[in-house]
Structure formats: C-alpha cells, structure tokens
Amino acid sequence: MTPELTKSLAHGMRRIRTVEETIAARYSEQEMRCPTHLSSGQEAVSAAAGALLRHSDLAVSGHRAHAHYLAKGGSLNAMIAEIYGRVTGCARGKGGSMHLIDEAVGFMGSTAIVGGTVPVGVGLGYSLMIKGGDDIACIFLGDAVVETGVFHEALNFATLKNLPVLFICENNFYSVYSPLEVRQPTAREIHEKIAGYGIHTASGDGNDVAAVHAVMSDAITKIRAGGGPAFLEFSTFRWREHCGPNYDDDLGYRPDPMIEEWTARDPISLFEGKALADGRLIQGEIDAMQQEIDTEVNAAFDFARSSEFPPAEEADMHVFADQMTGGPL
Amino acid sequence: MRSFANEIRDGLDQALAEDPGVLVFGLGVPDPKGVFGTTLDLQEKYGEKRVFDMPTSENAMTGIAIGAALGGFKPVLTHQRLDFALLSMDQLVNNAAKWHFMFGGKRSVPITIRMILGRGWGQGPTHSQNLQSWFAHIPGLKVVMPALASDAKGLLLSSIFDPNPVIFLEHRWLHNAQTEAADTNKPIPLGEANLLREGDAVTVVSVSYMTIEALHAVDVLKEQGISCDLIDLRSISPIDWPKIEKSVKKTGKLLVLDTGFKSFGIAAEIMAHITETCFRDLTLPPARLTAPDYSESTSPALTKDYHIRAEHIAARIGDMTDRDVSIEPILNARGAAHDVPGNWFTGPF
Numbered sequence: 001m002t003p004e005l006t007k008s009l010a011h012g013m014r015r016i017r018t019v020e021e022t023i024a025a026r027y028s029e030q031e032m033r034c035p036t037h038l039s040s041g042q043e044a045v046s047a048a049a050g051a052l053l054r055h056s057d058l059a060v061s062g063h064r065a066h067a068h069y070l071a072k073g074g075s076l077n078a079m080i081a082e083i084y085g086r087v088t089g090c091a092r093g094k095g096g097s098m099h100l101i102d103e104a105v106g107f108m109g110s111t112a113i114v115g116g117t118v119p120v121g122v123g124l125g126y127s128l129m130i131k132g133g134d135d136i137a138c139i140f141l142g143d144a145v146v147e148t149g150v151f152h153e154a155l156n157f158a159t160l161k162n163l164p165v166l167f168i169c170e171n172n173f174y175s176v177y178s179p180l181e182v183r184q185p186t187a188r189e190i191h192e193k194i195a196g197y198g199i200h201t202a203s204g205d206g207n208d209v210a211a212v213h214a215v216m217s218d219a220i221t222k223i224r225a226g227g228g229p230a231f232l233e234f235s236t237f238r239w240r241e242h243c244g245p246n247y248d249d250d251l252g253y254r255p256d257p258m259i260e261e262w263t264a265r266d267p268i269s270l271f272e273g274k275a276l277a278d279g280r281l282i283q284g285e286i287d288a289m290q291q292e293i294d295t296e297v298n299a300a301f302d303f304a305r306s307s308e309f310p311p312a313e314e315a316d317m318h319v320f321a322d323q324m325t326g327g328p329l
Numbered sequence: 330m331r332s333f334a335n336e337i338r339d340g341l342d343q344a345l346a347e348d349p350g351v352l353v354f355g356l357g358v359p360d361p362k363g364v365f366g367t368t369l370d371l372q373e374k375y376g377e378k379r380v381f382d383m384p385t386s387e388n389a390m391t392g393i394a395i396g397a398a399l400g401g402f403k404p405v406l407t408h409q410r411l412d413f414a415l416l417s418m419d420q421l422v423n424n425a426a427k428w429h430f431m432f433g434g435k436r437s438v439p440i441t442i443r444m445i446l447g448r449g450w451g452q453g454p455t456h457s458q459n460l461q462s463w464f465a466h467i468p469g470l471k472v473v474m475p476a477l478a479s480d481a482k483g484l485l486l487s488s489i490f491d492p493n494p495v496i497f498l499e500h501r502w503l504h505n506a507q508t509e510a511a512d513t514n515k516p517i518p519l520g521e522a523n524l525l526r527e528g529d530a531v532t533v534v535s536v537s538y539m540t541i542e543a544l545h546a547v548d549v550l551k552e553q554g555i556s557c558d559l560i561d562l563r564s565i566s567p568i569d570w571p572k573i574e575k576s577v578k579k580t581g582k583l584l585v586l587d588t589g590f591k592s593f594g595i596a597a598e599i600m601a602h603i604t605e606t607c608f609r610d611l612t613l614p615p616a617r618l619t620a621p622d623y624s625e626s627t628s629p630a631l632t633k634d635y636h637i638r639a640e641h642i643a644a645r646i647g648d649m650t651d652r653d654v655s656i657e658p659i660l661n662a663r664g665a666a667h668d669v670p671g672n673w674f675t676g677p678f
C-alpha cells in the first residue's frame with residue numbers, strides 16, 4: 001500500500017471518528033435536537049469507500065449515514081449545521097441527522113426508513129447505465145436491510161439489467177437491540193445467501209481497512225468494467241447505543257466477550273499500529289493529521305452554532321417543486 | 330399512579346393470560362427497552378412462541394399476522410412508528426381489510442396493529458406522520474386512538490378481542506402520561522366516545538394527544554366563564570356520531586381537533602358529517618385545528634407552530650364565542666420547550 005493511500009485511509013477514519021465523538025460529547029447540550037445514529041467503531045468501511053469512489057459516482061444511505069456522507073466528500077459544515085437544525089444545513093434544517101445530501105459530490109441522499117434508499121440507488125444505477133460511462137451507484141446498508149422485501153426486489157432488478165450498482169452491507173450483528181439470530185437464519189452468512197442471485201459477492205473484516213479496501217477495489221473494478229452489480233458484506237461493530245450519544249452496554253443485549261473482542265479491534269489503531277511498525281506512517285504525521293482534523297471539526301461546530309435557524313416562512317416551503325431540478329440529459 | 334405505557338403493557342399481559350391464541354410480536358418487543366416499556370417481560374412470561382422479535386419485514390410480517398389469524402390466533406403486531414408500517418399498506422388494505430368481505434364472510438381477521446405516532450425532538454418528515462385518516466378511509470379496518478392513560482388498557486383489550494383488524498394508534502407523547510384510575514380490567518367498547526367536560530358554549534371533538542391539549546384549554550376557559558363540551562373520540566372508526574350530534578344540537582358550534590394533516594383528514598369528515606346531519610342546528614361554520622398540509626421539519630425552528638397547542642385551542646374558542654379570552658394561564662403553566670413532551674425527555678427518540 002502506498003504512503004498516500006495509507007495516510008488517506010488513516011485520515012478518513014480519524015475524521016469520521018472525531019466528528020462522531022464530538023457529536024456524542026456535545027449532544028447533552030440539547031442543541032442537536034434530533035435522533036442521531038453514530039458510526040464510532042465502524043469507520044473502516046466508509047474510509048475505504050471514500051478512497052475508491054469518485055465524486056461522479058452516486059451514493060445513497062440510511063439512518064446511520066454520517067460516515068458515508070463524509071467519506072463520499074460531503075460538506076462537514078453542512079452536515080453539522082443540519083444536525084443543529086440550521087438554515088445552512090445540507091437540507092436547510094428540514095431533515096436532520098437522518099437526511100443528509102450533498103449532490104455536488106454524488107451523495108444523493110440518506111433516509112430514515114430501513115431499506116428505503118435501496119431501490120433508489122438501483123434507479124440511480126439505471127440512470128448511469130443509460131448514460132453510459134463507468135460511474136457506479138453505491139448503496140450503503142445495514143444487516144437489517146436484507147430482511148426487507150424492497151431490498152430483494154431491487155437486487156433482482158439490478159441483476160436482471162446488469163446495473164453498475166455496489167451494495168455495501170455493514171453487518172454489525174444488531175438492529176437496535178435485536179441480534180441477527182432473532183431476525184435471520186444464520187447458517188449461511190448474508191453474502192452467501194445473496195450469492196444465489198449469481199452476482200459478484202465477497203466479504204471481509206470490516207475493522208481491517210486494508211482488507212476492506214482490497215475487497216472493494218476488486219468489486220468496483222469489476223462493476224466499472226461492466227460486470228454488473230456486486231454485494232459486499234463487512235462485519236463490524238457499533239460502539240455506542242443504536243441511536244444517541246451514550247454507551248448502553250449496561251443493558252446487556254450484547255455479550256461481554258463480543259464487546260471486548262470488537263472494541264479491542266479498533267479499526268484505527270489496528271491499521272495505524274501496522275503502518276507505524278512497518279514505517280509507512282510515523283507518529284508525527286498522525287499527530288499532525290489529528291490536529292488538522294480537530295481544527296476542521298471544531299470549526300464546523302462553530303459554523304453550525306453561529307448559523308441562523310431557518311426563518312419560520314420556510315416551514316411550508318418545498319412541498320412542491322416549481323421547476324425541474326435535474327436539467328436536460 | 331400508573332402510566333399509559335404501563336396500561337398498554339398490562340393490557341397485553343391480560344390478553345396473553347386470558348387467551349392462548351393471543352400472539353405479540355414486532356421489532357424490539359422482547360428487547361431491554363420493550364417498546365417504550367409496553368412489552369417488558371412478556372416474552373419471559375409467555376415464551377418465545379407467543380411473544381417474539383421479528384425481521385425488519387413489515388409487509389411480510391403483516392401478512393403473516395393475517396395468516397396466523399386465519400389459523401385461529403389473535404396476533405398483536407407492534408410498530409415503533411406508524412411511518413414504518415407504511416410498508417405494510419398492501420397487506421392491511423388488500424388482505425386484512427377485505428378478507429371477510431371478499432370471501433363472503435367466511436373468516437374474520439382478528440389482528441391488532443399497534444403503531445406509535447412520533448412528534449417533536451426532530452422526528453422530522455418520516456418519523457412523525459399521523460395518517461389515521463388513511464386507515465379510517467378503508468372499509469373493514471377499525472381505528473382506535475386512546476388519549477387518556479385510563480382508557481389505554483380497556484381499548485386495547487377490546488381491539489385484541491374484536492373479530493376484525495384494528496389499527497391501534499398510540500401517540501409517543503402519551504406513554505408517560507399518568508392515571509390514578511383503578512385497575513379495572515374492563516374492556517371499553519370500540520365506537521364509544523367519552524364526554525370529558527360538559528358545557529354549552531362549543532362542542533370540542535378531539536382524539537389522541539390533542540385531547541390532552543384540549544383539556545388544558547377547556548379547563549382554563551371554564552375559569553373565564555366559557556364552558557365547552559369536550560368529546561374524546563377514543564375510536565375514529567367506528568365513530569360515535571350520536572354523541573357528537575347530540576352535543577352540536579346543544580351548542581350549535583363545532584370545533585374539531587386532529588393530530589393529522591388538515592386536508593382530507595378526520596376533522597374534514599366530522600365537519601362534513603355534522604354539516605349534513607345538523608346543518609340547521611349550527612350557528613357558526615364548523616371549525617378545525619389540525620397539523621398543516623406540509624410535513625414536520627426536523628429543525629426545532631420550523632416546528633414552533635406546527636402542532637396545535639392548548640393556547641391555539643383556547644384562542645379559537647374565544648373567536649367562536651366572541652369572547653376575549655386570556656391564554657396567559659396556559660402559557661404560564663407550560664414548563665418545557667415546544668418540541669418535548671416534558672423536561673424528562675432529553676432525546677434521542
């Protein structure tokens with residue numbers, strides 16, 4: 001792995017971690033007044049995707065989307081302002097944490113209904129297929145999404161039409177407090193079940209960013225070359241509660257050994273530890289990187305908190321569009 | 330004192346105990362939070378066959394509930410938000426609502442679908458919808474919306490043991506509401522509204538959480554010499570027309586309150602019906618206070634006047650009665666920000 005890629009992956013993960021942990025630290029100030037799902041512990045999958053996707057690729061996600069949005073290049077200021085309900089937010093305060101959008105970098109939207117953006121991502125893939133070129137549509141999803149009908153219906157269509165769509169499943173073994181085994185038969189892993197569609201599937205350790213990068217790079221190359229949809233499953237682990245800023249392992253819904261094993265495998269220290277040992281990174285670079293991230297993140301929170309709230313007249317705006325926003329093909 | 334959530338939980342407990350055919354399932358039902366406390370310990374008590382978690386497969390699980398009902402059971406399916414249950418509209422509308430009708434009355438579908446209605450704290454466009462009128466529009470679905478904690482259990486029991494599909498809508502802001510009412514275990518018949526306050530100035534018809542705001546308004550106005558009838562519908566399908574008509578014949582003035590969007594909503598139907606049946610008794614055009622015809626935003630700056638509150642109700646009754654009313658006592662009694670049900674709520678869901 002090149003030093004540039006090494007730095008880019010470390011930076012991507014640290015930036016997401018810092019954003020999420022800053023939200024967690026400040027949530028109790030009661031200024032971020034919306035349901036908020038954090039990705040601390042799950043940074044590797046997003047960082048790898050961020051290093052591989054172009055701004056002209058299109059991406060969608062669900063309720064836990066901060067990491068995906070940031071990795072795709074979404075504006076940090078606009079995301080934090082959105083969570084603070086300000087008019088400078090990426091959705092002008094209409095949507096909050098669960099409704100992120102930055103079309104300039106191809107992040108086409110995240111929504112709060114489980115599975116809701118999967119067919120939308122496939123539709124974006126269809127539009128890319130007709131237009132030609134080698135851009136792809138990328139759909140971020142959690143393990144619960146594969147339980148929805150719409151996921152299978154959309155995957156069927158993507159396969160039928162050989163669409164340039166990458167499904168990235170972050171399997172953190174839980175949907176809220178419910179473990180995988182009360183929701184899905186577990187004799188086969190998710191990617192093994194999806195393989196029945198006859199598309200490219202692969203899996204990997206979602207806390208090993210180098211491994212994720214390799215698996216994703218291979219799949220993306222295949223899709224860009226016209227190979228049709230691919231489904232990737234990465235196992236990972238959410239550190240904090242499903243929704244909100246706290247830890248909730250006192251509730252006992254995740255077994256202690258599982259918590260210990262996964263939190264010991266912090267994707268950032270795993271990756272940096274190796275890179276430091278073989279000289280691809282030096283501590284000074286990491287420190288400088290973190291300092292730069294801290295400055296950027298603090299500035300984003302300052303930006304959000306000093307931004308205006310949307311004026312009351314905006315409450316009933318945007319119900320209908322007055323003109324086409326897509327423009328001619 | 331017992332909370333609305335305790336009452337729901339006890340209703341489920343009683344139904345499970347009374348009838349081995351009752352099943353309770355839904356996302357998070359056996360989890361440590363137990364759907365805002367409404368399903369706690371039920372799996373331990375009744376076992377994993379009768380009380381269980383489910384895949385995120387709302388449409389299929391609704392069809393599965395229908396199938397289990399055809400097989401002789403009485404399933405209670407729970408959704409943490411109504412918005413998630415929208416995925417199951419096909420099963421609800423095309424199968425549950427019509428099975429008894431389209432097979433010539435061969436078999437009833439005794440399912441109860443609990444849906445929780447979100448509000449405030451940035452619930453936003455897809456976690457706050459109050460679409461009761463959608464369900465009430467469908468022949469074959471009953472729609473129940475309790476307001477008082479003391480009604481929650483009785484209405485739930487009637488819903489579970491009703492032979493038909495019942496949509497049971499619980500407002501999230503009610504779960505912590507308290508009641509001192511004695512624990513009666515008595516079902517409350519569906520379609521019987523509750524006359525909560527009596528007066529002859531205006532007939533106020535209300536449902537679900539709006540009834541709590543209406544109680545504040547009506548009580549404050551009574552001290553100012555304006556007494557209203559306040560009718561809490563409790564169920565909107567079937568609806569208690571006689572009680573509403575009787576009151577309107579007395580007051581000549583109708584104000585309908587609803588948590589849903591304004592157009593084509595419950596309030597619209599009640600105003601239309603009363604216009605048809607009590608036209609000559611009305612001394613004023615019927616009025617309504619509802620959510621507006623646009624979605625709830627996430628930013629607290631955009632929700633300040635989105636929901637109807639007691640002060641809006643009092644002011645409107647003042648207009649309808651040509652009286653100067655003071656809303657100061659209402660504003661002074663309000664201790665919490667507009668986007669939380671009370672200061673106990675600090676997010677996130």
Ligand SMILES: Cc1ncc(C[n+]2csc(CCOP(=O)(O)OP(=O)(O)O)c2C)c(N)n1
Nearest residue numbers: 064112113114142143144145174175176413
């Ligand atoms: C259709 C639907 N059902 C239920 C919910 C409630 N809900 C929100 S997030 C979530 C968990 C989803 O789990 P998963 O896809 O594994 O993502 P994770 O939270 O683990 O990242 C659920 C059930 C919802 N938003 N939409």
Ligand SMILES: [Mg+2]
Nearest residue numbers: 142143172174
């Ligand atoms: Mg999950």
